[in-house]
Amino acid sequence: MRYGADPQALLDWYDTHARDLPWRVSPRDRAAGERPNPYRVWLSEVMLQQTTVAAVRGYFERFTKLWPTVGDLAAAEDAKVMGEWAGLGYYARARNLLKCARVVVAEHGGRFPETRAGLRALPGIGPYTAAAIAAIAYDQPEVVVDGNVERVMARLHDIRTPLPMAKPELTAAAAALTPRRRPGDYAQAVMDLGATICTPKSPACGVCPWMGACAARMAGTASELPKKTAKAAKPVRLGYAYVAQRADGALLLERRPDRGLLGGMLGWPGSDWSVAPEPAPPVAAEWRMLEAEARHTFTHFHLRLRVCVADVGARVQPCRGEFRPRQEFRPSELPTVMRKVFDLAQGALENGC
DNA sequence: AAAACGTGGGC
DNA sequence: TGCCCAAGTTT
Numbered sequence: 600m601r602y603g604a605d606p607q608a609l610l611d612w613y614d615t616h617a618r619d620l621p622w623r624v625s626p627r628d629r630a631a632g633e634r635p636n637p638y639r640v641w642l643s644e645v646m647l648q649q650t651t652v653a654a655v656r657g658y659f660e661r662f663t664k665l666w667p668t669v670g671d672l673a674a675a676e677d678a679k680v681m682g683e684w685a686g687l688g689y690y691a692r693a694r695n696l697l698k699c700a701r702v703v704v705a706e707h708g709g710r711f712p713e714t715r716a717g718l719r720a721l722p723g724i725g726p727y728t729a730a731a732i733a734a735i736a737y738d739q740p741e742v743v744v745d746g747n748v749e750r751v752m753a754r755l756h757d758i759r760t761p762l763p764m765a766k767p768e769l770t771a772a773a774a775a776l777t778p779r780r781r782p783g784d785y786a787q788a789v790m791d792l793g794a795t796i797c798t799p800k801s802p803a804c805g806v807c808p809w810m811g812a813c814a815a816r817m818a819g820t821a822s823e824l825p826k827k828t829a830k831a832a833k834p835v836r837l838g839y840a841y842v843a844q845r846a847d848g849a850l851l852l853e854r855r856p857d858r859g860l861l862g863g864m865l866g867w868p869g870s871d872w873s874v875a876p877e878p879a880p881p882v883a884a885e886w887r888m889l890e891a892e893a894r895h896t897f898t899h900f901h902l903r904l905r906v907c908v909a910d911v912g913a914r915v916q917p918c919r920g921e922f923r924p925r926q927e928f929r930p931s932e933l934p935t936v937m938r939k940v941f942d943l944a945q946g947a948l949e950n951g952c
Numbered sequence: 953a954a955a956a957c958g959t960g961g962g963c
Numbered sequence: 964t965g966c967c968c969a970a971g972t973t974t
Contacts, residue, residue, distance in 0.1 A: 647970040654960065654969085688958030691973070725972045745970045790970060799968060800963080830967090831955095860957070896965090898957050935959060 604755055604812040606778040606785055612808035613788035618795070620652065621659055626784050635783070637711040637736040638669045641699075644728045644735075645692055652794070658687050670709050673700040678854070681863050682932035690934065694863050695723025713737045731786060740782040742774045747793025753825035754797060757814035761826040769825075797821075835901045838872040840893065840937075841881055842908045842944035843917070848925030851881060851917055860897070866937045867944075868919045872902055882917040884909035889947050895936040902936065908944045 614626045622643035624635045642662060646655045661683060666672040672680070677697060684693035699722045703711055711732070712718050719729035730741040749762065752772040758765055778785050796803045804816045815821040843851035853868045855861050868881035880886055886907040893904040930938050 644970065649958085649969060649971055651960075651969050686959075688960090689971085691957065692971090695972080723972070727971055731970070743970085746968090747970065787970095794970085827967095862957090896959085898959090899955075 604776060604809045606776055608808045609788045609792065610778075610781055610784060613784055613791060616791065616795070617787070618652075618791050621656065621663075623787065629784060635736050637732065639663060640732055640736040641669075641711060641724075641728075642672075642696075644731050645696055645723055646687065648692060648728070649689060650687065654687065658684070668709075669700050669703050669711070672697070673704040677863065678865075682865065682929075685864060685932050685934050686938070688935075690862055690864055692723055694857065698722040699724065711736070713739075715739070715741050734786040735783045738781070738783040740777055740779050741786075742770065742777050743786040743789070744770050744773050745790065747790045747797075748773050750799065750825055751789055751793050751797045751809075754802070754815035754821045755809065755813050757818050757820055757824070759820070759824065759826055761828045763828070765825065831899075833896065833900050835903065836872040836874065838870050838876045838902060838904050839878050840867045840869040840904045840906050840940045841879075841886065842867055842906065842940065842948070843882055843884060843911045844908070844948050845911055845913055845915075845922060847913070849922040850925060850928055851911075851920045852923050852928070853881070853920035861934050861936070864934045864937070865932050866934065867940055868917070869904070872900075872904075878907075880907065880909075881919040882909075882911060882915050884911045884915070887947065889943055891943055893936065893939040893943055895939060897936075904936070904940060906940050906943045906947075908947045910948070 617626050619625065622639045624633050643655065643659055646658055665683065666675055675697070680697055681690065681693055684690065702721060703709060713733070715729045715733040718724050718732050719726065727743065727745050730743045733739040733741045734743050749769045752758070752769045753765065756772055758768055760768065792807070796807050800822065802821050804810050804813065804821055807813065810816055813821065815824050841851070851868060852865055855864050855866050857863045870876040870879040886909045889906045889908065891906070893906055895902045895904070930941050933941060
């Protein structure tokens, strides 16, 4: 009979191996009484949804420098926030981020709710994020279940049922381990364990604080867990994108509608994206279609965009989009697929070919 | 409740 | 190159 995993053993490991992250209070400082800033915890948790720490760092630094408090963020212009989020993906997060900030200011006096249920009611905060904020910011013993926790629990108990079917079992396993003491540090400790030792591919079982309790290590199945049901193949969609430039350098840009793919983001006017799209130039001009196409893969399809460029007159009236002075445009405001289009178009517009 | 929703890095 | 993966939420 082996011993079960001990939360305290993980907390001991965390005390010496915690990652140093800009939104985190170190276990040492936490023990000395320092509290995490709920605004920073919330912002980091939303940014980290389905997104790596490496990708988030820079965005977190820029956001907190521009908007140090939830009140600052709530007062920001939508376009500015969407532009700062560009490149991070899942843009509904940014739209909900603003909604949430404004609700917190308007209905909660600028302070985040301190309970899981109160947090869960806010835009963009689901079961995971509500529990994570309650645990990390307010040290409440909530059961935090994210992808890391699922992987660690699946291995600890050698659970071979594929996700998402295994979810209830994994949640129960996580609940059984969540401690009453230091639940905030514990939640972060499991995530650090998942990110640095109990990794998806080649877990470093030899240095794991829970190796003695791990059923998958015993069975030799760790690197194969958790099992996941196979995903559907991605279809290919095609489309046209149009980059119009005036002699003064102004570019024709379009704000996308507030819902759906890339909702609320800046982009180039274009056709729909489908199997057989119709060309849809936003203004009459001598369009030149580039040899190269912009290729991009979204969550559920591959996209190939034909890129068309044109130099247009000073007074043309586009049927879609608005001209933006070149000085007021930064490619970093664009979602990645649109930045790829711009990179291709820029070369063509410079050569005038 | 299944599907929509981004992106960059690793192998 | 292509597929898998990362601190999920919404409809």
